[in-house]
Structure formats: structure tokens, C-alpha cells
Amino acid sequence: xxxxxxxYRPRSGLAPDRSRRYLSGTLKHAFLIGLALYALxxxxxxxxxxxxxxxxxxxxxxxxxxxxxxxxNFDYVWRRVPDLILIYRNSIVITGVTVVxxxxxxxxxxYAFARLKFPGRNIIFWTVLVTxxxxxxxxxxxxxxxxxxxxxxxxxxxLFLPYTAYFLPLNLFLxxxxxxxxxxxxxxxxxxxxxxxxxxxWQVMMPLAASSTVTVGIFTFVPVWGEFLFAFxxxxxxxxxxxxxxxxxxxxxxxxxxxxxxxxxxxxLLAFIPAIIIYIGFQRWFTKGLLExxxxx
Amino acid sequence: xxxxSLARPTLGDRIHENWRLARQNKIAYxxxxxxxxxxxxxxxxxxxxxxxxxxxxxxxxxxxxxxxIGLDNYIRLAQDSQMWDSAVVAITFTLWYVPISTLLxxxxxxxxxxxxxxxLATIYRAIFYFPVVLPAAxxxxxxxxxxxxxxxxxxxxxxxxxxxxxxxxxxxxDPNTALGSLVFMSVWRLMGVTMMLFLVGLANISIExxxxxxxDGASEWQLLRHITLPLLRPTFxxxxxxxxxTLGLTVEPLVMTQGGPVRSTMTYGLQAYYIAFRDKNWDQxxxxxxxxxLGIVSSLLAFLGWxxxxxxxxx
Numbered sequence: 001x002x003x004x005x006x007x008y009r010p011r012s013g014l015a016p017d018r019s020r021r022y023l024s025g026t027l028k029h030a031f032l033i034g035l036a037l038y039a040l041x042x043x044x045x046x047x048x049x050x051x052x053x054x055x056x057x058x059x060x061x062x063x064x065x066x067x068x069x070x071x072x073n074f075d076y077v078w079r080r081v082p083d084l085i086l087i088y089r090n091s092i093v094i095t096g097v098t099v100v101x102x103x104x105x106x107x108x109x110x111y112a113f114a115r116l117k118f119p120g121r122n123i124i125f126w127t128v129l130v131t132x133x134x135x136x137x138x139x140x141x142x143x144x145x146x147x148x149x150x151x152x153x154x155x156x157x158x159l160f161l162p163y164t165a166y167f168l169p170l171n172l173f174l175x176x177x178x179x180x181x182x183x184x185x186x187x188x189x190x191x192x193x194x195x196x197x198x199x200x201x202w203q204v205m206m207p208l209a210a211s212s213t214v215t216v217g218i219f220t221f222v223p224v225w226g227e228f229l230f231a232f233x234x235x236x237x238x239x240x241x242x243x244x245x246x247x248x249x250x251x252x253x254x255x256x257x258x259x260x261x262x263x264x265x266x267x268x269l270l271a272f273i274p275a276i277i278i279y280i281g282f283q284r285w286f287t288k289g290l291l292e293x294x295x296x297x
Numbered sequence: 298x299x300x301x302s303l304a305r306p307t308l309g310d311r312i313h314e315n316w317r318l319a320r321q322n323k324i325a326y327x328x329x330x331x332x333x334x335x336x337x338x339x340x341x342x343x344x345x346x347x348x349x350x351x352x353x354x355x356x357x358x359x360x361x362x363x364x365x366i367g368l369d370n371y372i373r374l375a376q377d378s379q380m381w382d383s384a385v386v387a388i389t390f391t392l393w394y395v396p397i398s399t400l401l402x403x404x405x406x407x408x409x410x411x412x413x414x415x416x417l418a419t420i421y422r423a424i425f426y427f428p429v430v431l432p433a434a435x436x437x438x439x440x441x442x443x444x445x446x447x448x449x450x451x452x453x454x455x456x457x458x459x460x461x462x463x464x465x466x467x468x469x470x471d472p473n474t475a476l477g478s479l480v481f482m483s484v485w486r487l488m489g490v491t492m493m494l495f496l497v498g499l500a501n502i503s504i505e506x507x508x509x510x511x512x513d514g515a516s517e518w519q520l521l522r523h524i525t526l527p528l529l530r531p532t533f534x535x536x537x538x539x540x541x542x543t544l545g546l547t548v549e550p551l552v553m554t555q556g557g558p559v560r561s562t563m564t565y566g567l568q569a570y571y572i573a574f575r576d577k578n579w580d581q582x583x584x585x586x587x588x589x590x591l592g593i594v595s596s597l598l599a600f601l602g603w604x605x606x607x608x609x610x611x612x
Contacts, residue, residue: 028408028412031408032405032408032409032412032421035405035425036421038485039424039425039427039485039488040427041450042428042436042439042443042450042485043427043428045443046439057448062448062453064450064453064458105331105335106332108329108331108332109328109331109332109333111328112325112329113329116322116324116325116328117325118318118319118322118325118326119315119316119318119319121325124333127341128332128336131336131340131341131344133538133596133599135542135545135566135588135591135592136545137545137547137566137569137570137588137591138344138588138589138591139340139343139344139347139588140570140573140588141350141573141581141584141585141588142344142346142581142585143339143343144573144574144581145346145357146338146339146343146346161335161339162339164335164339165335165336165338165339165340166340168332168335168336168340169340172332197324198324201328222429222430222432223433225432226431226434226435226436227433227434228434228437228548228551228552229547229548229551229570231434232551233574243432243434243435244432244433245434247434247438248434248438248552261448264442265442268435268438268439271432272431272432275430275432276430276431279427279430283423287422287493290490290493290494290497
């Protein structure tokens with residue numbers, strides 16, 4: 001692994017010389033604001049579509065901003081499109097189980113790899129880690145055969161099992177580093193007090209590594225919530241189909257009648273909401289996670 | 298008379314010692330067991346199976362015709378014009394996407410690093426990172442809408458707001474612009490990750506060093522050229538390794554263009570995926586050969602890039 005620096009102090013006050021400060025300051029902010037617009041426009045435009053009545057989408061060119069605001073599209077999505085509720089439920093279950101499994105598996109193993117000495121430790125750890133760099137597509141035919149052999153196509157486990165496995169290597173690396181950074185003294189004290197290995201792990205080490213499990217959780221949630229390839233390949237009906245694929249079935253088009261553009265935009269927006277809540281709620285963990293090397297997107 | 302053994306432990310001793318450690322730390326295996334089971338069943342076994350498949354004629358929909366054919370899949374791959382065409386598409390995408398996104402992220406990070414107000418810098422950072430956290434599969438669909446010639450905001454902004462007399466066209470339905478549109482979207486989607494990496498790299502360059510150079514009369518350009526960029530080498534290394542995954546680009550064209558129009562976005566990964574799951578009889582043995590070659594080539598490139606950048610560090 002490349003050593004990723006562990007401290008990040010945002011700096012300030014590096015402006016060059018005073019005479020040019022004002023001009024370059026204006027340019028600087030013009031550039032940054034322009035870029036912020038670039039980053040936000042697709043989202044704001046989508047929100048603008050979702051919040052306007054259907055009648056405002058029939059003119060060409062469609063007005064950039066809605067003239068009247070309405071929530072009727074969301075209402076329509078929830079009441080009239082039962083399929084969307086099904087795929088939403090699938091997404092929540094599959095993502096939830098994946099996140100929890102990844103946290104549990106990598107905490108247990110991360111602790112063992114960081115603190116317990118056992119034959120085979122290095123070889124097993126590095127074997128797991130190396131697979132992190134495999135392209136996601138590499139195993140897909142073999143995985144498909146495996147999942148269909150286990151009769152798990154079109155089921156929740158048929159997705160959360162491969163997802164969990166796929167996100168193990170990176171997060172194992174994160175959790176092992178987290179446990180390694182806990183001072184040894186604490187552990188020694190607990191051992192002298194006669195703490196068993198299990199209690200040591202559960203009552204001493206886990207609480208200290210809790211913030212890293214949050215990192216693991218959000219950096220598993222984000223890619224799994226928006227995953228397409230496994231979902232598209234391993235599901236084909238509403239039984240287990242998550243949002244990423246399901247929403248494609250519900251795309252607006254000339255032939256889809258009632259399923260209008262603003263309704264499609266509302267459905268997409270509803271799929272964004274959990275991600276946005278997590279992004280805002282766990283803001284500082286995103287920076288922390290990037291520093292620790294959680295970069296798999 | 299022989300001297301009692303202070304020599305190296307024999308193989309027997311080592312096995313004995315390992316066995317003792319293993320028994321003493323039995324619990325360690327319990328800790329790693331669940332992860333290991335998952336890993337073996339859903340990563341190692343499929344990997345081994347992929348390697349095996351590549352030596353078979355294995356068509357998923359014709360299980361009666363499975364047959365060991367040695368290296369035939371690889372020979373067929375080397376002679377397959379689709380392979381070379383799709384590899385060119387993937388490489389073209391990478392050659393556009395990686396430099397543009399890296400350069401943009403570098404400029405953004407350099408500017409952002411000089412924003413004096415800390416809260417403003419935090420807000421900008423959060424906004425630039427925002428597209429990264431949105432669910433990818435849905436983002437691809439939204440960008441299909443954005444590129445749509447009648448509904449899309451792209452043409453709307455260009456033609457009606459900026460008054461650029463652009464000829465009417467569908468960004469994704471014109472073979473000349475489809476791949477470029479995918480590059481444009483990808484730059485938007487993942488710029489935040491690269492930017493954050495650069496910000497971390499920049500924050501680790503000591504301020505004293507820069508101030509000292511400034512006192513010696515170095516210009517901003519000289520600072521960048523001789524201090525900042527060389528010290529960012531480890532960051533470039535990480536970005537290189539991450540971005541090499543672009544060679545396997547599959548999902549974006551699968552969702553947005555299905556490889557069209559006229560195969561202009563048929564990347565290597567997508568072609569292999571179609572061989573495995575769409576084309577006649579689902580030839581998964583042949584597809585396994587495609588994927589393995591991709592895996593080997595991209596790890597090799599990552600390894601070489603790593604060696605090259607690391608090697609220069611030692612000078």
C-alpha cells in the first residue's frame with residue numbers, strides 16, 4: 001500500500017504577495033463558484049424537474065426553473081407506483097445487510113490480523129488484500145454461475161453475499177490499521193486484569209475502534225447503494241432488484257404513458273435522499289475515510 | 298563431540314514452533330474464520346473458476362457442449378478484431394479522462410489550498426465532493442436525461458442560455474460525441490476524489506519549505522515546478538493506481554449507450570460483458586479469457602507505473 005498521510009490540516013493564508021492579493025482573490029472565487037455550479041447543476045436541475053407540474057415539461061425548450069412548485073410528483077410516485085416501493089425496500093435490505101456484514105467481518109478479522117500472532121497471518125492478509133485491485137468485472141461470469149448454482153439469482157442474498165465479499169479487502173485493511181493504532185498499554189492492562197480474548201476485543205478494543213467502523217460503514221454504503229453491474233446481472237425481477245437497476249425500468253419515455261418526466265425525476269431524487277442524508281450527517285468521516293485510504297469507487 | 302544446537306532452527310523446529318503458536322492462539326482463527334469463508338467462497342473460488350473457464354468452451358446456455366479446449370480461447374481472442382477495436386475505445390477513453398480529471402483536480406486543489414477563510418474552503422470542498430456520494434447507477438440515468446436533445450439541460454444551456462448556435466444533436470446518439478460525453482460525465486462524477494487526494498498531499502508539504510523558497514525569491518511558478526509538484530509524487534502514484542481501473546470501464550456505456558452508436562462506446566469491458574451475458578449462447582469461457590487479459594494488463598501497468606514513479610523518487 002502507498003502510505004497515505006495521516007494528518008490533514010487545511011491551511012490558509014498562503015496568498016502570494018499583498019499587491020496582487022485582491023485581484024487573484026476575485027479570480028480565485030470566480031473559478032471556485034463556477035466549478036461549484038458545475039458540480040451542483042445536474043442535481044439542482046433534476047430537483048427543478050421533480051418539483052414542477054407535468055404541464056411545465058411540454059414546452060420546448062423546457063424552462064430552466066419551475067414556475068410553480070409542487071410535490072404532486074412525489075405523491076404520485078409513492079401512491080401510484082408500487083413497484084418503486086418494492087425496489088426501494090430491496091435496496092434498503094441489501095445495502096443494510098452488506099454494511100453490517102462488512103463491519104462485523106472486518107472488525108473481527110482486523111483485530112486478529114493487528115494483534116494476535118498466528119501462523120499464516122501475513123500470507124492470508126496479503127492474499128486478501130491483493131484481490132482489492134482486481135477489476136470488478138473479472139469474476140462476474142464465475143460468480144453468476146456460482147450464484148445460479150446456489151439458486152440465489154433474484155434473491156437478496158444473491159446480491160448481499162457477493163457485495164460483502166467484494167468490499168472485504170479494502171475495509172479489512174482499514175480496520176487492521178485502526179486496531180494497530182490503539183496503544184498496546186490498554187490491552188496489557190486488560191490482560192493483567194484477567195480479561196479473556198473475547199472480552200478484550202468486545203469491551204476494550206471495539207469501543208476504541210468505533211469511529212473506524214463508521215468509516216467502513218459509509219464507504220461501503222455509498223458504492224453499494226449506487227451499484228449497477230452485479231445488480232443488473234444477478235437480478236431480473238422485482239423480487240430482489242435494487243434501485244440502481246429498477247429505476248431504469250421506470251424510465252420516462254414516449255411509450256410509458258403516465259410515467260412522466262417529472263415523476264421519473266422524483267423517483268431518481270428519492271433514490272438520492274439516503275445518500276445525501278448520510279453525506280451531510282457524516283461529513284467529517286468522509287474526509288477521515290479518504291485519509292485512511294477508503295478510495296474504492 | 299558436537300556443540301549443542303545454537304544453529305538455525307531446523308524445519309522440524311519451525312513446524313513445532315508454529316504448531317505451538319497456532320494452538321496457543323486458536324482463537325485467532327475463530328476471529329478470521331467468517332471473513333475467510335466469505336473470501337474463499339465469493340472471491341478465491343470464482344477467481345480460480347474464471348481461470349479454469351478460460352480453458353474451456355463453456356457456453357452458459359449450452360451446457361451440453363462444454364469441452365476443454367486448452368488455449369483456444371486466448372488464440373481466438375488475439376485474432377478477434379472486436380477485441381482490438383474495443384481495446385482502442387477503452388484506451389481512448391482513458392487517455393482523455395485521466396489527464397483531464399487529474400489536471401482539473403490538481404488546479405482545484407491548488408486554488409482551494411489558498412482560500413484563506415477556512416469555512417469557505419470547507420464548503421467548497423463539500424460541494425466538489427458531493428457528486429461522488431450520489432448513487433452511481435442513478436447518476437448515469439440522470440446524465441442520459443441531461444444529454445437528451447429535447448429535454449436535456451445540456452443543449453438547453455448551450456443553445457438557449459449561452460446562445461451558442463449549436464446544431465441540434467443528441468450527445469449520446471452521435472458517434473462523434475458519445476464517448477466524449479461519457480468522459481465529460483465521468484470527470485464531473487469523480488473529480489472530488491482526486492481533488493481530496495491532492496488536498497491531502499498539499500497539506501503535507503511543510504509551510505516552512507515554501508516560505509523559505511519565497512524568501513529566496515522564488516516565483517509562484519518556480520514554487521509549483523520545483524517544490525510542490527515533485528513533493529506530490531506519492532499522490533500522483535495513488536491516483537495512477539486508482540485510475541488505471543478506467544481501462545476496464547463497463548458500467549457507464551452499459552447503462553447510457555449500450556456500446557452504441559455504431560460501437561463508438563463499445564469498451565473492452567462492455568464487449569466482454571456482452572459476450573458473457575448477451576451474445577449467442579453466453580460464451581462465458583471466452584469472456585473469462587477477455588476478463589483475465591484485462592486483469593493482467595491493468596495490474597501489470599499499475600505495477601510498472603508504481604516502479605517508474607518510485608524509482609525516480611530514489612534519485
